[in-house]
Amino acid sequence: MHTKFKRHQKVKILHEPDPEYIEYYSDTEIPIKKGMIGKINILLPNGRYHVEIDKDGEVIAYAPFNEEDLEAID
Numbered sequence: 001m002h003t004k005f006k007r008h009q010k011v012k013i014l015h016e017p018d019p020e021y022i023e024y025y026s027d028t029e030i031p032i033k034k035g036m037i038g039k040i041n042i043l044l045p046n047g048r049y050h051v052e053i054d055k056d057g058e059v060i061a062y063a064p065f066n067e068e069d070l071e072a073i074d
Contacts, residue, residue, distance in 0.1 A: 009040045011049075047067075050063075
């Protein structure tokens with residue numbers, strides 16, 4: 001299976017994730033919006049990407065995304 005992104009690759013979020021599947025890492029639930037930066041954590045068995053979402057250098061949440069919901073950052 002060919003994947004567009006590799007593990008630990010930085011990505012930009014193009015669509016907001018389903019709130020039901022967001023796993024918040026911090027105590028405060030900061031809304032995840034398009035345009036935020038994340039890093040590929042793992043490739044899930046269903047072909048989606050588990051993304052670590054950062055804000056100001058701190059991990060705030062993890063969420064699953066489809067390939068078309070992400071854009072690579074060089």
